[in-house]
Amino acid sequence: MLAAGGGSRFSGSEHKLTALIAKRPVCSWSLQHLLEAKFQNVIVVTGAVKLFSALEIENVNSSDSVKIVNNPLWQSGLASSLQCGINIAQDLGAQAVVVGLADQPAVRATAWLQVAASNSPLAVATYDGVRGNPVRMHAELWQLLPETGDDGARMLFKSHRDLIEEIPCLGSARDIDTVSDLEDLREIFEKNRESNA
Numbered sequence: 001m002l003a004a005g006g007g008s009r010f011s012g013s014e015h016k017l018t019a020l021i022a023k024r025p026v027c028s029w030s031l032q033h034l035l036e037a038k039f040q041n042v043i044v045v046t047g048a049v050k051l052f053s054a055l056e057i058e059n060v061n062s063s064d065s066v067k068i069v070n071n072p073l074w075q076s077g078l079a080s081s082l083q084c085g086i087n088i089a090q091d092l093g094a095q096a097v098v099v100g101l102a103d104q105p106a107v108r109a110t111a112w113l114q115v116a117a118s119n120s121p122l123a124v125a126t127y128d129g130v131r132g133n134p135v136r137m138h139a140e141l142w143q144l145l146p147e148t149g150d151d152g153a154r155m156l157f158k159s160h161r162d163l164i165e166e167i168p169c170l171g172s173a174r175d176i177d178t179v180s181d182l183e184d185l186r187e188i189f190e191k192n193r194e195s196n197a
Helices: 026-036 078-091 109-116 139-144 154-159 179-196
Strands: 042-046 066-070 096-099 122-127 130-138 164-168
Touching: 026 042, 026 109, 026 179, 042 078, 066 078, 078 096, 078 139, 096 109, 109 122, 109 130, 109 164, 122 154, 130 139, 139 154
Parallel strands: 042 066, 122 164
Antiparallel strands: 096 130, 122 130
């Protein structure tokens, strides 16, 4: 899970990942859903803020399966954070990674699991037919990922269209870039809470 960016478009009084939805930080919801998928290893890449040490998110620091790595080059763009995570995955002997973003708190555990279960070298979650996160990339594609800039797997979608499997998922890959996005996601969470009551 990538959680390193500075959130420069977010004009709130705090970093967007520490902003609250339903009384919890955005990143806490994102991480909870990821941990509910019960993957063998979880890598969280931080940068602009040391999120998971500062926020006391339950069970994160005590869990052997969660590896938190700081990207000192986070200002260079998303690609460097993705490379940080890939490097850890290589050290762990992983054959594939499933990548998502910490500012997408409505991505459910089922989406993580469904994308991870794909046998395709490149798989992407879709929500109502629109591609989002998470994305699964087999190790054979990692060397093709950019090392700088703000592109991640997007360039693989253009160059390797024949390898892509789209996985229809429930939930939403709506991310938080602005205060307006945060308000919209607060409404989504409130509606979900009412429908589950």
